[in-house]
Amino acid sequence: MAKAEFETPKLSEYIEVPDLVEGTMEHITCFVAKPEHQEALGFPGEKVENWKEVAIDKMGDLLSRYRSFQVFMDACVKCGSCTDKCHYFLGTQDPKNMPVGRQDLLRKVYRRYFTFAGKYFPKLVGAVDLSEEIIDDWYSYFHQCSQCRRCSVFCPYGIDTAEISMAAREILDSIGVGQKYCNEIIGKVHKIGNNLGLPGPAIVDTLEGLEEDVYEETEVAVKYPLDVKGADILLVTPSADFFAEPHVDGLIGYGKVFHEAGVSWTLSTKASEAGNFGMFIGSYENMRRISLRIREAALELGVKRIVFGECGHAWRIAYSFLNTLAGPFDFLDPDYPVPQHICEFTLNEIEQGALEFDKSENDEMSITFHDSCNVARASRMGDEPGGQFEIPRQVIKAVVNNYHDMEWDTIHERTFCCGGGGGLLTDDLMEVRVKGAKPRMSAFKNVMEEKGVTHLAAICAICKSQFTKVFPYYGMDMFQIVSVHQLVSNAIVMNRKTPPEAAPGYGEDDDE
Amino acid sequence: MSSAYALLFIVATIVLVLGLARKIAQYAKTPAPLKIPTTPAPVTRFGVVLRMFREVVFFESLFKSTKWTWIFSWLFHFGLSLVLLRHLRYFIDPVWLPIQLVQPFGKYAAFAMVAGLVGLLIRRIFVDRVRYISSPSDYLWLLLLLFISVSGATMTFVIHTDVVAVKQFFTGFWTFSGGDLPMDPILLAHLTMVAVLMLLLPVSKLLHIPGIFFSPTRNQVDDPRERRHLVEWARKLEDS
Numbered sequence: 001m002a003k004a005e006f007e008t009p010k011l012s013e014y015i016e017v018p019d020l021v022e023g024t025m026e027h028i029t030c031f032v033a034k035p036e037h038q039e040a041l042g043f044p045g046e047k048v049e050n051w052k053e054v055a056i057d058k059m060g061d062l063l064s065r066y067r068s069f070q071v072f073m074d075a076c077v078k079c080g081s082c083t084d085k086c087h088y089f090l091g092t093q094d095p096k097n098m099p100v101g102r103q104d105l106l107r108k109v110y111r112r113y114f115t116f117a118g119k120y121f122p123k124l125v126g127a128v129d130l131s132e133e134i135i136d137d138w139y140s141y142f143h144q145c146s147q148c149r150r151c152s153v154f155c156p157y158g159i160d161t162a163e164i165s166m167a168a169r170e171i172l173d174s175i176g177v178g179q180k181y182c183n184e185i186i187g188k189v190h191k192i193g194n195n196l197g198l199p200g201p202a203i204v205d206t207l208e209g210l211e212e213d214v215y216e217e218t219e220v221a222v223k224y225p226l227d228v229k230g231a232d233i234l235l236v237t238p239s240a241d242f243f244a245e246p247h248v249d250g251l252i253g254y255g256k257v258f259h260e261a262g263v264s265w266t267l268s269t270k271a272s273e274a275g276n277f278g279m280f281i282g283s284y285e286n287m288r289r290i291s292l293r294i295r296e297a298a299l300e301l302g303v304k305r306i307v308f309g310e311c312g313h314a315w316r317i318a319y320s321f322l323n324t325l326a327g328p329f330d331f332l333d334p335d336y337p338v339p340q341h342i343c344e345f346t347l348n349e350i351e352q353g354a355l356e357f358d359k360s361e362n363d364e365m366s367i368t369f370h371d372s373c374n375v376a377r378a379s380r381m382g383d384e385p386g387g388q389f390e391i392p393r394q395v396i397k398a399v400v401n402n403y404h405d406m407e408w409d410t411i412h413e414r415t416f417c418c419g420g421g422g423g424l425l426t427d428d429l430m431e432v433r434v435k436g437a438k439p440r441m442s443a444f445k446n447v448m449e450e451k452g453v454t455h456l457a458a459i460c461a462i463c464k465s466q467f468t469k470v471f472p473y474y475g476m477d478m479f480q481i482v483s484v485h486q487l488v489s490n491a492i493v494m495n496r497k498t499p500p501e502a503a504p505g506y507g508e509d510d511d512e
Numbered sequence: 513m514s515s516a517y518a519l520l521f522i523v524a525t526i527v528l529v530l531g532l533a534r535k536i537a538q539y540a541k542t543p544a545p546l547k548i549p550t551t552p553a554p555v556t557r558f559g560v561v562l563r564m565f566r567e568v569v570f571f572e573s574l575f576k577s578t579k580w581t582w583i584f585s586w587l588f589h590f591g592l593s594l595v596l597l598r599h600l601r602y603f604i605d606p607v608w609l610p611i612q613l614v615q616p617f618g619k620y621a622a623f624a625m626v627a628g629l630v631g632l633l634i635r636r637i638f639v640d641r642v643r644y645i646s647s648p649s650d651y652l653w654l655l656l657l658l659f660i661s662v663s664g665a666t667m668t669f670v671i672h673t674d675v676v677a678v679k680q681f682f683t684g685f686w687t688f689s690g691g692d693l694p695m696d697p698i699l700l701a702h703l704t705m706v707a708v709l710m711l712l713l714p715v716s717k718l719l720h721i722p723g724i725f726f727s728p729t730r731n732q733v734d735d736p737r738e739r740r741h742l743v744e745w746a747r748k749l750e751d752s
Contacts (some may be wrong), residue, residue, distance in 0.1 A: 017641075020640050020641060021638060021643055063542070064542060065542070065543065065545065065745055066542070066543075066544070066545065067539060067542040067543060067544040067728055068544060068548060068727075068728045068729070070538065070539065071539055071542075071723045071726045071727055071728075072727075074535070074717070074719040074720075074723055075717070075720040075727065076720070077644070077648075077649050077650075077717045077718075077720050078645045078646055079574070079581055079582055079642075080578070080581060080587065080635070080636075080639065080641055080642035080645065080718070081573070081574050081577040081578055082576075082577075083641035083642065083645065084641065085577070095641065095644045095645075098641060098644075098645070098688060100645050101644065101645060104645065115715060116715040117715050117716060119626060121649075122653050123648065124647065124648050124649045124652070125581070125647050125648075125649045126649075131522060149550060152550045152729050153550055153576065154574070154576055154577035154578075154725070155572065155573055155577075156567070156573050156574040157720055157724050157730075158550055158567075158726050158727040158729035158730040158731075159722075159727070160548065160729050161549070191678070194604065199638070202685065203566075238651075282546060284746065284749075285749070290747065312518050314693055319736060319737065320546065320547045320548070320736045321546055321547065322739060323737060323739075323740045324545070324546060324547065324734055324736065324741050324742055324746070327740045328740050337737045339737075376551070377550055377551055378551060379551060380551055380552070380553075380734055382553075382692035383555075384555075385551065385552035385553060385554065385555060385734065386552040387554070388551065389552075391517070393619075402596065406618075411649055413550075413551070415551060449541075456740030496727075511740065
């Protein structure tokens with residue numbers, strides 16, 4: 001696959017709806033999963049011989065198991081409401097990146113094989129036979145959807161392209177044409193426990209390193225415990241938090257918050273991944289298998305609560321699906337929601353007066369907040385609808401002096417995807433990622449110019465990695481993306497001091 | 513000729529009712545295994561009823577999206593609902609009071625329908641994004657609805673037909689004692705197109721009518737942490 005040359009889009013002051021240019025992203029194709037990646041997940045290793053039959057059968061199977069898929073295939077009236085809502089369309093002008101354009105790639109086949117009109121009057125309703133070209137289109141364009149659900153906000157029937165693209169990817173997997181990035185990662189979770197394939201000892205090393213760093217900085221022995229039985233809280237966090245920047249600064253922040261709150265907590269090797277790429281490929285079975293690891297870890301460690309770290313799609317699965325996939329969690333403390341988001345935890349501690357902050361520690365920055373799509377449009381925090389917007393902002397405002405929101409039509413439920421979600425965070429899709437980031441980059445640039453904002457805070461591991469990579473394409477600095485709990489970490493005043501003998505490394509020299 | 517029309521409407525009614533019932537049964541029977549409301553979403557059942565009401569009556573999501581499409585489609589649907597209510601008078605005797613009250617508005621609502629449909633058609637032709645996603649059937653539906661509205665309005669405002677005879681035909685219809693339909697070309701064209709609409713509705717995109725009520729992103733309560741949601745096929749995975 002030759003590295004595609006492409007031009008970074010120019011940023012605009014408002015959301016500009018571009019003219020259509022057909023085929024601009026037709027050349028996009030990401031690496032196909034190898035047989036071993038496929039088979040580990042229960043999919044055929046290579047494209048099966050009777051792929052047409054298998055694909056149609058799979059479509060029928062999904063139509064009978066998912067009401068969303070069945071209703072969404074039927075209900076679209078082609079009103080055009082969604083056509084200018086997808087960040088990939090806005091950044092590429094390719095009509096197959098309009099939500100309905102993308103859905104129609106599947107819908108025209110649905111109509112041909114499953115509807116009266118499509119069977120007998122295909123031309124009239126735009127129904128077509130399944131062909132090699134259509135499979136190629138599916139593979140290309142359903143891997144140009146980040147499943148961000150922005151289209152579903154504006155659809156008069158609530159049609160959610162994420163559901164369609166999940167179904168499409170599941171059909172592709174069923175005929176042996178899976179995506180390498182997602183399927184390889186899911187295999188790692190099944191085998192090792194996290195997306196990065198970090199084995200237990202590597203995590204131990206990292207956490208010990210963090211303890212030393214934090215002690216050096218604060219002279220307080222903040223613990224980053226792993227696999228501690230009997231701890232009250234199990235923290236499940238994306239594995240990127242163990243080493244990637246700025247993710248790890250967020251993890252440092254969680255530890256400081258737990259320390260100051262005086263609660264006992266632990267990470268788990270078995271549940272060393274909050275992320276769950278099973279959702280991206282639409283596989284209930286794989287998503288469930290990954291979720292069950294969290295249940296098992298909670299049972300083995302005997303914890304009372306589960307808290308999730310900063311990760312967007314993980315929070316969707318944790319909040320919306322975990323109870324379904326791996327519940328019931330009746331063995332946990334019923335006084336707390338299962339699971340809780342780290343922002344819910346932190347804000348609660350702030351409201352209890354358990355945490356003290358020196359906001360001036362963040363004064364060299366002026367912050368805006370990026371609502372991650374899965375948090376914004378597929379989950380909640382707190383008791384009220386919309387808590388997912390307010391709670392992270394309240395946490396940020398408690399620890400910084402300078403905060404400004406981006407334009408109203410680019411935040412909250414209207415937020416724009418970072419461009420790298422939904423299983424697209426791979427270098428072979430860099431062109432899609434850069435172009436799809438355009439609307440978010442525009443809104444960020446505007447708030448930088450108008451309000452003097454310097455940094456973008458996020459609560460999603462994928463968003464953070466994506467912005468780190470994409471900022472430079474738009475002339476920004478990769479360090480302009482920060483974790484919310486990094487800001488907390490900067491400002492938190494460590495009041496629970498440590499006696500010298502409890503410091504990490506104390507007495508080690510004597511043992512030698 | 514009258515009996516041919518009687519037969520046509522009997523068939524059309526059966527197809528419409530059975531066709532819709534079949535699709536509704538399919539939607540109702542198909543499980544929704546995961547909680548996927550588009551959030552922020554209501555956290556109570558009553559809240560969902562309100563959300564659905566705003567969506568069905570005011571097209572809330574479309575309003576958020578594009579004002580022109582919203583104006584045209586709301587004009588059309590609002591006009592259509594008044595016109596349909598007004599048409600009840602051709603099927604019931606005596607005419608209920610609410611239907612009598614709708615009468616004056618129902619007559620002029622035809623103009624709202626036509627205005628909305630023309631707007632939607634123009635948009636479909638001239639906005640490149642909407643043109644791209646349109647199949648022949650998308651234009652044909654607009655044209656069919658336009659012809660129905662214009663022919664109906666013509667009979668109301670320009671060339672009147674013998675509505676008393678029409679009412680006798682349709683009220684007698686149910687008791688097989690119907691009189692003769694006036695052999696009025698505009699009326700016959702109007703009725704033929706209405707019958708076509710009834711016949712095709714259950715196999716077309718007009719399935720958005722039942723579909724909206726079954727859309728999981730709109731009809732689900734946002735309470736996954738409080739209540740465990742589990743469908744039958746997912747429960748089977750747990751047993752295995």
